[in-house]
Amino acid sequence: MEWIDFATPKSVSEAVEMMASKGDRARAMAGGTDVLVQLRGGRRSADLVVDMKEIPELNELSYSAQNGLTLGAAVPCYRIYQDKAVIDNYPGLIDAASLIGGIQIQGRASIGGNLCNAAPSGDSIPPIIALSGVANITGPNGNRQVPVEDFCTGPGQNVLQNGEILVSLTIPAPQPHSGANYLRFIPRNEMDIAVAGVGTSVLLDASGQNFVSARISLASVAPTPVFSQAAGDSLAGKAVSDEAIQEASEKAMADAKPINDMRGTVRQRVHLVGVLTRRTLNNAIQRARGG
Amino acid sequence: MPGVTHVQTTINGEEVNFLCEPRQSLLECLRDVVGMTGTKEGCNDGNCGACTVIFDGRIVDSCLVLGVEAQGKEMTTIEGLATPEGLHPLQQSFLEQAALQCGICTPGFIVAAKGLLDQEPDVDEARVRHWLAGNLCRCTGYDKIVRAVLDASQKMK
Ligand SMILES: Cc1cc2nc3c(=O)[nH]c(=O)nc-3n(C[C@H](O)[C@H](O)[C@H](O)COP(=O)(O)OP(=O)(O)OC[C@H]3O[C@@H](n4cnc5c(N)ncnc54)[C@H](O)[C@@H]3O)c2cc1C
Ligand code: FES
Ligand code: FES
Numbered sequence: 001m002e003w004i005d006f007a008t009p010k011s012v013s014e015a016v017e018m019m020a021s022k023g024d025r026a027r028a029m030a031g032g033t034d035v036l037v038q039l040r041g042g043r044r045s046a047d048l049v050v051d052m053k054e055i056p057e058l059n060e061l062s063y064s065a066q067n068g069l070t071l072g073a074a075v076p077c078y079r080i081y082q083d084k085a086v087i088d089n090y091p092g093l094i095d096a097a098s099l100i101g102g103i104q105i106q107g108r109a110s111i112g113g114n115l116c117n118a119a120p121s122g123d124s125i126p127p128i129i130a131l132s133g134v135a136n137i138t139g140p141n142g143n144r145q146v147p148v149e150d151f152c153t154g155p156g157q158n159v160l161q162n163g164e165i166l167v168s169l170t171i172p173a174p175q176p177h178s179g180a181n182y183l184r185f186i187p188r189n190e191m192d193i194a195v196a197g198v199g200t201s202v203l204l205d206a207s208g209q210n211f212v213s214a215r216i217s218l219a220s221v222a223p224t225p226v227f228s229q230a231a232g233d234s235l236a237g238k239a240v241s242d243e244a245i246q247e248a249s250e251k252a253m254a255d256a257k258p259i260n261d262m263r264g265t266v267r268q269r270v271h272l273v274g275v276l277t278r279r280t281l282n283n284a285i286q287r288a289r290g291g
Numbered sequence: 292m293p294g295v296t297h298v299q300t301t302i303n304g305e306e307v308n309f310l311c312e313p314r315q316s317l318l319e320c321l322r323d324v325v326g327m328t329g330t331k332e333g334c335n336d337g338n339c340g341a342c343t344v345i346f347d348g349r350i351v352d353s354c355l356v357l358g359v360e361a362q363g364k365e366m367t368t369i370e371g372l373a374t375p376e377g378l379h380p381l382q383q384s385f386l387e388q389a390a391l392q393c394g395i396c397t398p399g400f401i402v403a404a405k406g407l408l409d410q411e412p413d414v415d416e417a418r419v420r421h422w423l424a425g426n427l428c429r430c431t432g433y434d435k436i437v438r439a440v441l442d443a444s445q446k447m448k
Contacts, residue, residue: 005294006313006359036316036355037336049313051360078349102425104340104403107349108356190424191338 001040008051012058012138012167015050020140020163022048028165030058030074031108033101034117057167058112063089068173073112073166078103080111090171091287092131092180092201096124099184102191112166118152118224125152125225126199126217127182133171139164149217149227177204177212179287181280184219185272194220195264198252198276200232200284204240208289211235216248216277221256221269228255231277240285249277300361302327303371311358318342320358321368329369330402331395333427340426343399343406344368350406352425369398372405380446381405381439390439392430400426404440414444 009015019026027046029035030053038044052058058074063085071080080086080097087094093111100109100123114124115135125148133148140163148169152158160166174180184197197219203212214232219225231251238244258269299308302325309324318335321327321344333341335354342353345367372379381401384390391397400423407414407422414422419440420433428436 001314003294003312004314006296006357031355032357033337033355036357039314040335049357076349101337102340103406103422104343104350104352104425105337105355107346107351190421 001036002045004039004046005048006051007048008054010054012055012165015052015055015165016138016140016163018048018050019165023162026050026162028052028116030110030113031076031105033105033109034113034119052112052165060168061086063173065173067170069093069169069171071111071169071171073116073168074110075112077101077106077109077111081106089174090131090180092127092182092199092284093124093171095182096127096199099123099190111169115148115151115169116158116160116166118154118156118158120155120222120224121194121197121220122152122225123182123184123194123197123219126197126219127180128169128171128199129217129225129227130180130182130199130201130215131171131174132201132215133169135166136168136170137164138167143167145170149225152224155223175203177206177208177288178202179204179284179289181283181287183276183280183283185276193263196220196256196258196269196272196276198273198280200277200280202235202281202284202288204285204288208240210239211237211244214248214281214284216252216281218252218256218273220263221258221273226255226257228252230255235281245278245281248281249274252277296359298359298362300363301365303367309358313357313359315358316354317344317346317356317358317361317366318353320361321353324358327368327370329398331398333395333399338425338427339396339399340403340423341396341399343402343426345402345406350403367402367405369402372401379405381408381443384439384443384446385436388435388439388442390431390435396426396428396430400428400436400440404443408440408444408447412444412448414441416441 025047060072077097180201182199184194186192214235331341333339
């Protein structure tokens with residue numbers, strides 16, 4: 001790794017000032033599980049690495065029925081899957097936090113870092129899109145909010161401008177009769193990069209027999225995570241049935257634009273999107289019914 | 292030297308001071324600066340777990356931590372397990388169960404397993420295998436490692 005300077009700001013404003021002073025030569029770091037590998041491998045370079053872990057807002061993990069979940073951008077995965085409020089209200093988020101890397105990686109890796117790294121395969125991004133997450137950003141010009149489905153702009157690219165940092169994610173409180181799930185396909189049991197992944201959330205009516213709405217998002221099948229609005233919208237107002245689920249999975253497959261690479265072929269990935277959409281929808285429905 | 296940082300940290304219960312460059316990993320600092328070579332380097336990119344240490348109460352890959360991040364923190368390395376009275380039960384079980392061949396992965400497995408047993412004394416095979424998924428071994432085929440951890444968990448009760 002080339003020479004870097006390292007700073008540990010204690011507040012959001014201090015962090016923004018440091019990031020802004022170095023422009024594109026500054027790099028934020030949360031758990032470092034992406035950025036240290038990239039800096040060492042020469043895929044990214046920086047003059048200043050700014051540690052986000054001592055800023056209170058970036059360590060916040062709080063839930064209220066009114067405001068939903070506030071997930072600080074530097075909170076590591078293990079804190080997420082050990083948190084009672086997340087376990088009770090966001091099982092779809094637990095699905096992702098507990099499968100990123102192994103236990104050592106989960107001790108450091110944050111969801112904020114997973115999102116900012118903007119890998120098409122980032123496992124936390126589809127479930128957060130499915131859960132209507134919003135990114136809370138602060139920069140030299142103040143605060144702004146971006147829906148997570150609009151955050152990634154290309155492989156390793158996101159909407160953050162020089163000097164801006166991701167402070168937290170907000171995920172609305174789950175409505176009654178809603179449920180979510182994330183699944184990915186990997187050839188091993190653990191520690192691999194998704195060949196394809198699907199996150200879904202559903203809102204059912206009080207009878208549990210009809211869809212009110214649904215959101216579906218895909219990993220590893222395009223240059224960015226994909227929000228398949230057509231797939232989710234196709235379920236709105238329909239009775240829960242294998243036919244409706246099949247139709248949604250076909251719409252999701254149509255939105256998948258994968259490439260052939262060493263992990264999988266176009267055909268396999270599109271097929272997987274169909275399978276995983278059906279499975280995650282069924283799991284989300286079961287959770288929505290309280291199962 | 293400009294930019295060299297003084298780090299004060301606690302390793303295996305003792306205060307340690309060292310000087311490092313911000314780009315140096317905790318693994319490099321432990322091995323090359325402090326001279327504690329028990330922690331091993333396998334991949335240097337987070338995949339093999341050979342460099343596992345307990346950092347601030349959690350197991351982490353020390354190759355993916357910067358040395359400067361150790362400022363004010365506490366950590367346990369493989370050197371912190373045995374006492375003057377003898378080996379740690381995990382070390383004893385690894386020997387008895389022949390859970391190592393070349394030994395490069397062993398400190399990482401033992402420290403990772405300690406991280407598990409310290410917080411969950413009751414473990415079954417599935418839990419041990421899942422917990423150790425971030426540790427790779429090219430020699431043993433894993434079975435003996437898993438058996439050694441289960442054996443140690445019995446001894447530690
Ligand atoms: C062995 C191994 C296994 C892995 N397995 C998986 C896996 O299964 N699934 C998966 O999705 N990923 C996996 N990863 C990748 C990585 O662990 C995750 O993407 C992780 O969530 C990144 O979080 P972090 O906190 O470590 O990010 P960092 O490395 O600290 O940061 C990642 C990027 O985000 C930027 N950034 C971080 N915080 C902020 C902020 N607050 N504001 C602005 N920018 C910020 C950084 O500049 C950097 O570009 C794996 C990595 C390793 C080494
Ligand atoms: S050397 Fe750190 S994980 Fe392999
Ligand atoms: S004993 Fe050789 S790598 Fe595990």
